Amino acid sequence: MNQAMYSIGQIIHHRLFGYRGVVVDVDxxxxxxxxxxxxxxxxRxxxxxxxxxxxxxxxxxxxxxxxxxxxxxxxSVPVEHPYVETFFSSFENGMYRARTQVN
Structure with a gap:
């Protein structure tokens, strides 16, 4: 199994389809x-x-x-998505900071 190259909160670019986005989970x-x-x-x-x-x-x-x-x-540019605030508390230095989970 390979190591994950990207982390939650990181902005990515899809090589084939050309869109930008932010990682919210990694499997x-x-x-x-x-x-x-x-x-x-x-x-494939x-x-x-x-x-x-x-x-x-x-x-x-x-x-x-x-x-x-x-x-x-x-x-350098934040991602515009209606669920960004659901997953993240802020955008700092090019990375989103995950919301802390309190149970």
């Missing part, structure tokens, strides 16, 4: 269904590498992306 390996993979993972990325839950900049959607399809994004 060490693919956690979706076989049906989802067959329908959505068109480039490895399932045994990290996958990321990403809020897409400028669109009210979340994507699930294989590590090999990501690269660092421009950290």
């Amino acid at each position: 060490p390996v693919f956690q979706g269904t076989e049906e989802w993979y067959e329908a959505m993972a068109q480039s 990325p490895p399932r045994d590498e990290p996958w990321y839950h990403v809020l897409v900049d400028g669109q009210p959607v979340e994507t699930y992306v294989a590590q090999r399809n990501l690269e660092p994004g421009d950290p």
Whole structure:
């Protein structure tokens, strides 16, 4: 299993589809269904590498992306997404700070 290259709160860029986003969660390996993979993972990325839950900049959607399809994004501009404040408390020095969970 490979090490995750990106962390929660980091801004990324999708290599194939060109969108920016912010990482909200990381799975060490693919956690979706076989049906989802067959329908959505068109480039057939490895399932045994990290996958990321990403809020897409400028669109009210979340994507699930294989590590090999990501690269660092421009950290100078915050991501515009309706759920950013749900996951993060602030944007500082190009990174989002995760909200602390209190149970």
